[in-house]
Amino acid sequence: MFEARFPEALLLKKILEAIKDLVQDANFECTESGITLQAMDNAHVSLVTLLLRGEGFDLYRVDKPESLGINLNSMSKIMRCAANNDTVTVDKLEGADTVRFLFESPNADRMSEFHLKLMDIDSETLEIPESMYHAEIELPSAELRRIVSDLSTMGDSVRISVSKEGVRFTVRGDEGSGSVILRQSTGVDKPEEAIHIVMNEPVEQSFALKYLNLFCKAAPLSARAQIKLSKDAPLLVNFSMNNIGYLAYYLAPKIGDEDIEE
Amino acid sequence: MFEARFPEALLLKKILEAIKDLVQDANFECTESGITLQAMDNAHVSLVTLLLRGEGFDLYRVDKPESLGINLNSMSKIMRCAANNDTVTVDKLEGADTVRFLFESPNADRMSEFHLKLMDIDSETLEIPESMYHAEIELPSAELRRIVSDLSTMGDSVRISVSKEGVRFTVRGDEGSGSVILRQSTGVDKPEEAIHIVMNEPVEQSFALKYLNLFCKAAPLSARAQIKLSKDAPLLVNFSMNNIGYLAYYLAPKIGDEDIEE
């Protein structure tokens, strides 16, 4: 038996919206410590990892580790049937081939129950080494989403460069070129709008804007986003969900792009 | 001469929006007591009936009963040209082949006048017998719209069952199944959110969600919706407009569906 109760449907809705356009089917690995999901997109260019800690739930019980293979689009349809403030209980009996979603309204007038067929999904969990990143940026997630969306109107790939000047996002297209420069915040009036830049070494890499746009669908999950860059490693974009866990994305750089674009 | 003045265009706009996607052309029957409309959808599966009592108007005058054959889509376009708080006067001279819509802004600065060509529409008014329903449910119309819309993401038809447990709406689709259960409200904190269930006999029938979705376009007309079910009669979904009248829909059950879906 596996059972987990979320205090509010909204969180789970946002998580689904942030993953389903990148990955179609994925295994939710449910163990004593919590729920994890790791999946690559169809093109195998990016990787999404989700952690939801058991202690973040109202109720969390795993008798035996379970791997729930789920079509994320179907699950998203089901989640849309929950009101944002409904409690959500997800459970599965041992041996069952479906998982149940139970939505209960705060005043208990309405209860909804959905059964979703489970799938067998081949997947192997990659061990992601803890890299030392050359540069780390923390910024409002809405700001990141805005930059990525803005620059997408002008081209397909963005070069991110971190230097003493700050962080520069550059795009080149047929009609022209553009760049956005973020500088370390000096004031501390509004800490939630602050931009923090830690640079151990200057670094510069190019990435497909298409994937960054998909990652930024996670912006509603977290007021702040973290970007970590290394010369020899994929980009990491992390959205932390307080004490509950995180949703993080990895993206391979576009090799050779720097030379072409110079 | 026929003449009717509505104090606010908004009501008429909402009525049009609630009918025009179900029925293309219909006769507005204007008699001394008020305006009625009765029409089946193209597939002859559902029936819509509208009543607007003469006393609900600011001014209402019928010298001789008139049957106004109107293309509802054209009338809807005209109604969209009225500001929500414009008064609307609809009139027709005897023998005229057009009906006039006159919109006047509250401050009388702006006046608009539209002439719509009338049509000859074959129709016979069905006598709808007053059934004894096995179960009657009254609920917020927004709640009904939400349930119908939610379940539509998973399948084409919904089974509505009323039992001691309450009312259950069930859908089965390829990806899984879902059901929403409503229970009789116990508290009376917010009477407008209450759910009232009167069951004379348990009843269970299946209906096409497509039509229920179209019926729920009437939700803006009334805060509350009534559903009435009988083993041997069409479903009735009624939206009452206070003392002005009502907009009601009838829908034939899907025969044999229960067996197939078990």
Added chain:
Amino acid sequence: MFEARFPEALLLKKILEAIKDLVQDANFECTESGITLQAMDNAHVSLVTLLLRGEGFDLYRVDKPESLGINLNSMSKIMRCAANNDTVTVDKLEGADTVRFLFESPNADRMSEFHLKLMDIDSETLEIPESMYHAEIELPSAELRRIVSDLSTMGDSVRISVSKEGVRFTVRGDEGSGSVILRQSTGVDKPEEAIHIVMNEPVEQSFALKYLNLFCKAAPLSARAQIKLSKDAPLLVNFSMNNIGYLAYYLAPKIGDEDIEE
């Protein structure tokens, strides 16, 4: 060197939105006194003229008159990358083949820079004679947009007639006909909602609603719109931007339409 700084990106954004669907490419003529643009639509039926006075800018400098040939769609994409309250600096070095747009956030955390390729655009500036108009109407620009949009649902062209009665906008279509009548405001409660009509002589002309709809994209630029009509001249629709300048459109009447529509 040409350099102009706008205190807020929003104004420039609105101007682009109001022109780009009518004209693809246009020359911004930058002289000591300010920036002007004049261009005809592709079908050569309408003309748009823009004036931005130099004194309306935070900073304005023109060493030598410059003609900046710009693809308005590309410029609009760039402008969308500015936050509404960013300052915008537009500059171009002498001989350069690109123009630069520099966006700076109020707190100086974020700076964006875009380079747009300039184009050679053939154009000759028409001398527009100052006509004596037979009738002038001033009304809320939202009201004008609404009338034009409403009537577009019923037909392709509108006849505007100014008489003692007021201003009448009439449309005829296959399904029926409609007209909106505006009368001179009598009260002065809300001057921003007032309708002023000056008629030197009755006048009546027909215009393509398609163009009027495009002109009304300028409504966000100005709370008030002015319409000027003459028997022998194009219609003028003017949106005044306080002390900064104006955006005005000219539209040739549909010849012969009056007779056909009678």
